[in-house]
Amino acid sequence: MGRDDSKMKLLTIDDSRTIRRVISGIGAMLGYEVLEAEHGAAGLKILEQCSQDVGLVLLDWNMPGMNGLEVLKAIKADNRWQHIPVMMVTTEGEKDYIVKSIQAGACHYQTKPFTQEEMASRIMEAMGMGGGT
Amino acid sequence: MAISKEEFLLIRTFLHDHSGILIGDGKEYLVENRLTVLMVQNGCENFFDLHKKLQKDTGPLRNKVIDAMTTNETLWFRDASFAAVVSEAVLPQLVAKAATQTVRIWSAACSTGQEPYSIGILLHEEIKKLGAKGPPVSKFKILATDISPSAIMIAKTARYSQLAISRGMKPELLEKYFTKNGMVHEVKPEVRSLVEFKQFNLKDDFEQHGMFDFVMCRNVLIYFSEDLKRDIYRKIHRGLLKDGWLAIGASESPRGYTDVFEQVIIKGAALFRPKGVSKGA
């Protein structure tokens, strides 16, 4: 894989601390440290500082300030970060939103609500875990 | 609702044919909520396209669809009476058997692993009761299978959140058999090493798995049609040793299969033993 996935961190960008907490819990279950940002600008700032540690971004759609699609486009437009996989995590379940996200470079699209198992398996998939054993 | 009746029926039939799962009338939202992402990711315009792709697919997409449509909800020791009857009736007999042979247990719809790990824990408890006279734990093999590849992936990690743990795990057992790391509880190696996980579809041939002393097939066949249920019960019967046990969910009943299974009520919970000689139908 060319990177040490076990040291990679997850970054959740979501204005709901409940959802950030859920994702942190699932990350911990899978052995990842989870960085938290409550809006897009804060998320991009974290990437500015430590994008090399971030193995996956989990991104909400509806947030104050930049919306998720704008954040996604900003990540994909910056050659320092564009390699980082981004998973949308949102209540928006309509096809249009999904199409736009995938076209803009999202690797996965997880609708809320989700079970812990669903989210865990999506993260494992995105982080390239689960093979072998 | 963006899914049409025709699309819903096509997907529903596909799921039934390939996984046995039966989606009820009026559950269009379930298909739409769970499969729209896969539809888009696979370049499909609508569910007709997705269905077409599924027809040609040899596995990967099919697995993803089945995965998205199966709910993975399991509990530790799901119901107390089941745990009690297993501890009191089944395990002592299996432990006695283990003095002379390897004992094989199958958790046939293990979801994210709670059931096989629970049985592993109960086994340890049972063996400990016997002290030095007890058989080595290595005499037991637990096979755990599920149709959902992601459920199996999670089960293998043996790590559970507070929420997942809170469903039925007794504090004293949690303490004994899990290592706590922050908010995560990890099953200890002595239990993990008993269990082997594999993805498996109950519609497929059981013979690859060999013979078992105890089969748990709980709360899964409720999603299957009558024909498929009958077929699966017969396959289980063929895979059970003569003195073996079958456990199904408390709300299930192998009605109409009494020709192959005999019900035994122990402490208010029902278990089943195979009738007659295990031979091919």
Place this chain on the structure above:
Amino acid sequence: MGMGGRVAVQVESVHEALQVAVVDVLGRMAMTEVVLIHRERVSGFRLDFEAGGMVRLSGALNGMIGLTCHLGLVEELVSRIGGLPIDQLENEDLMDGVAELANLFGGWTKTNVGQGDVQVSPPMAFIGKEVIAEWKTDRPAERFIFQVNEHVLYVLASF
């Protein structure tokens, strides 16, 4: 006056979607079983228990979706969803949890009614022993009463 046939059908489809939303959201996020025990028409959109939250839907669908219940249920749900023991939850957690539930109920309903372009507002939420919140509306509200473990959850929709 009154609702035209088409609008009435639309409102009923919102109500149906909302009921499934509550069961699905709490089942998946909190692993909790939810049972609808009663539904009734009420004259106003009142959130009159210790915790409440709501979102507005606008566009092709116009209305409000909200929930209200005792603090005990909010604590239990937020604790289950977020994986924190109840005694470690702060007011901020409870408020955010109620807001997120309103958001999830609204978002789920919007997606599954599929009535075209609908926006869900950011959620509003409150907690507190003495609060009663009411939104004046010219339409009646439908109140769904759910049993969640030993608690009661009231979910309102006004469309």
